[in-house]
Amino acid sequence: QDLKDLKQSGYDFLNAQLVQSVLSQSNQSKYPIQNDQFFYWSLPNPMHSNRDVDVLLRKSPSEPDQLDVKRTRLIVQLETPDLGEITVTIDILNDVVWYTVNANKKETKAALLSVRDTLAKQLKAAKYNLRGFSMTDQRVDIKTLLLPRANLDDVVRIEVEA
Secondary structure, X not given: OHHHHHHHHHHHHXXXXXXXXXXXXXXXXXXXXXXXXXXEXXXXXXXXXXXXXXXEEEOOOXXXXXXXXXXXXEEEEEEEXXXXXXXXXXXXXXOEEEEEEEXXXXXXXXXXXXXXXXXXXXXXXXOXXXXXXXXXXXXXXXXXXXXXXXXXXXXXXXXXXX
């Protein structure tokens, strides 16, 4: 039984690596609908066994395979049984940082607001300035950031090849 479990966990690990490698590929279609805007990682969540931690990092507009660390956006979405679903959006412009936190529980929002000053001090020690820290109730849908949808009413021309 232990060997079967080890074998299954090996297969699960390989499947996760395969999915991650496919998701990490750039869109190289002849007719791209939308350029990929984010690098994407889906990591196992150690705080909630059935949920993943999604990490998105905006690509450089001028060089899509590169990351501009002086001008980027980082989005982290996770869920825990006690805190609920949390999405943290971090915008970085040179040495200025803005945080937007989306949480669905009032207790989580209060806890995060209480550590705002500590966060500002830690960013200052790392030579960053906290310019904004806001809380919202609006849920962030990671799938719409990864796979943008187009309104069919806006389609002007459809090219078909048989």
